[in-house]
Amino acid sequence: MLQKKICMLGTFAVGKTSLVRRFVESIYEDKYHTTVGVKVDKKVVQTGGQDMTLLLWDLQGEESAQDLRRSYLRGTAGYLLVADGTRNDTLYAALALQAKAQEFLGERVPFLLLLNKSDLTEQWAISDRELAALAVKGWGVIRTSAKTGAGVEDAFLTLAQKMLGGTQG
Amino acid sequence: MNALPEAIRDHVLALTVEHRTPAYLLVGDDNLLVEWGGELADYGLDAPAAGLNVDEHFPFLAGLLPLDARNLFLPYVQTESGRTADVYLFRADRGTWVLLLDATPAAAKQQNLQQRTYDLTLEVTDLRREGDELYQAKSELEQRVRERTGELARANQQLLDELARRKRVEADLRASEARFRRLADANIIGIMFWQTDGKITDANQAFLDTLGYARADVQSGALRWEQINHPDNRARDEQAFAQLAEYGACAPYQRQFVRRDGQVVALLFGAALLDGTPKQIVCFALDLSKYK
Numbered sequence: 001m002l003q004k005k006i007c008m009l010g011t012f013a014v015g016k017t018s019l020v021r022r023f024v025e026s027i028y029e030d031k032y033h034t035t036v037g038v039k040v041d042k043k044v045v046q047t048g049g050q051d052m053t054l055l056l057w058d059l060q061g062e063e064s065a066q067d068l069r070r071s072y073l074r075g076t077a078g079y080l081l082v083a084d085g086t087r088n089d090t091l092y093a094a095l096a097l098q099a100k101a102q103e104f105l106g107e108r109v110p111f112l113l114l115l116n117k118s119d120l121t122e123q124w125a126i127s128d129r130e131l132a133a134l135a136v137k138g139w140g141v142i143r144t145s146a147k148t149g150a151g152v153e154d155a156f157l158t159l160a161q162k163m164l165g166g167t168q169g
Numbered sequence: 170m171n172a173l174p175e176a177i178r179d180h181v182l183a184l185t186v187e188h189r190t191p192a193y194l195l196v197g198d199d200n201l202l203v204e205w206g207g208e209l210a211d212y213g214l215d216a217p218a219a220g221l222n223v224d225e226h227f228p229f230l231a232g233l234l235p236l237d238a239r240n241l242f243l244p245y246v247q248t249e250s251g252r253t254a255d256v257y258l259f260r261a262d263r264g265t266w267v268l269l270l271d272a273t274p275a276a277a278k279q280q281n282l283q284q285r286t287y288d289l290t291l292e293v294t295d296l297r298r299e300g301d302e303l304y305q306a307k308s309e310l311e312q313r314v315r316e317r318t319g320e321l322a323r324a325n326q327q328l329l330d331e332l333a334r335r336k337r338v339e340a341d342l343r344a345s346e347a348r349f350r351r352l353a354d355a356n357i358i359g360i361m362f363w364q365t366d367g368k369i370t371d372a373n374q375a376f377l378d379t380l381g382y383a384r385a386d387v388q389s390g391a392l393r394w395e396q397i398n399h400p401d402n403r404a405r406d407e408q409a410f411a412q413l414a415e416y417g418a419c420a421p422y423q424r425q426f427v428r429r430d431g432q433v434v435a436l437l438f439g440a441a442l443l444d445g446t447p448k449q450i451v452c453f454a455l456d457l458s459k460y461k
Contacts, residue, residue: 003224005232012287034287036280037245037253040229055228060245061287071241075232087294123298 001044003053004163005075006156009068009101010082011093012061015116018146019082020058023156028147035060038072047160054160065096070104078110078163080155085115085143086123091130110162111140114155118143190252190271196223197264198235204263212269213249233258236265245276253277359436359454366448367394379436379456381429399425399433409440413450417442426454434458 008016017035021027024043041056057076062068073079079101081094094113101111113134115126134141140158144151173181185191192207192214202221209215217226224231229246241258246269248254253276254269353360359376363369369392377384386392398406402424412419421439428434440452 001225003231012283013291032288032291034280034283036276036283037247038243039247042228055231060283069244071243074241077232 001051001053003055004077004160005055005057006159006163007057007059007073007076007079007101008082009059009079009094009097010061010084011063011090011097014061014082014084014087014090014094015144015146016061016080016082017058019080019114019116019144019152019155020056022146022149022152024056026149028149030147043156045157045160047157048164052160052164054156062097063093065093065100068097068100068104073101073104076101076105076109078159079105080159081111081113082116083113083126085117085126086120088125091115091126110159112155112159112162113139113141114144114151115141116144116146118150119145119148185270188271190269192254192269194223194227194267195261195264196230196234196267200224200234202226207269209269211250211271212252212254229256230267234265236260245272245279247276359456360451361454362443362449362451363394364448365450369393369397370449376454379428379434379454380426397426397428399427401425409438413440413442421453423457 008020010016012034013032017033017039018028020039020041021029024041035058037060039058041058042053043056044051044053046052057072059068059072081098081101083090083094098111098113101109118124131141140162142151142155142158144155146152190208190211192209192212193205194202194209194217195204197203200223202217202219202223204219205217209217214227223234229243229248233241236258238260240260241256243256243258246254246256248269251273252271253273255272257266257268257270259266259268352358353373356373356375356378359373359379361369361372361376368390369387372382372384372387372392374384377387380397382392405422405424409419409422418441419439421437423435424438425433426436426438434456435458436454437457438452438454440450443449443451
């Protein structure tokens, strides 16, 4: 069966682990548990008329892109950059991580930016102007909520399609 | 680094074997399992068979092999058994060795430290956000206070202006009243105040003398317009009252008045409404016979 490795990248407490748990186990827990190192999960999806095993590498959130370990990224077929929509600085951390990941993996590996915690509309801190700037660069951006499940399935399946088609961004 | 004595090397090895639960795999360049050993079960890895495809059987190895010249180190890989392993991959003649060493205690320490650090960071972020919201609310409140203070200052100035205007009007009024009072007290002509309901409220001495009344008659409220009015004036009075209503004053004309002793006396009469009081009338009455 077709097998693809996906890395979850983003600074700490943006909801990477919660997104994986929502996608794989349909579970959400409100309390924050930091991830140390990496946890690997897998889920089989259907895309392009075939089954695909997604190997989900939930990486420890790094405060700085410089701390991102190249060894974890080896063999990555696609990655999800995760930012917390209520913390504007996490978007810029995601941008820095994307630059670092691209340095390690090259430009052809597809990725998506997930703006997580979309249920917290009153605390939303990312402006339309910032999103428009990403749209100009051709980035795929999806609003997700690990809490409600909104956009989560769509995010993983969209990346699966991109990996199948070999399209970037 | 200087070479370690054999005894030290042996001791380090013994410690590693005792405390870090080694397990290993040897994977050929075709990604098929060649050899395995150690405590694989402690990491939740089942007993594999030679020739197994490691990409399919060990998800954490998918995409990593075959290894190029560079060795790989994956710290803190969480395994299905709940243990956390440090995973080392390095090349050998027969393929790539995959060595797992237990790192659960170190990972737990790291997790604890990291959790506290990030919890504190998130608390600081929340506090900063609350501080920003409070600052925003304070700014808005101050702006509203400034606007309201401005409105109050403008209203206060308007009141002061109005007060000053009223003082000027009152001063003018007092001066006007003083001049009028002097004219009335001089008793050169008769002056009388009455209301449209017929009540005479004041009169000077000249007016009272002309019609034979005393001041006490006015003060008691007993003296009324009907008592001094003569019915022959009705037609001319109607014209005069129409002028009063329209212009606030009527042209002087001669009319008859009835004295207290019943005698009829002809007087030159003129009247005007008092300012701002449509029911208060001031009039003068002049006995022309004195000047003939």
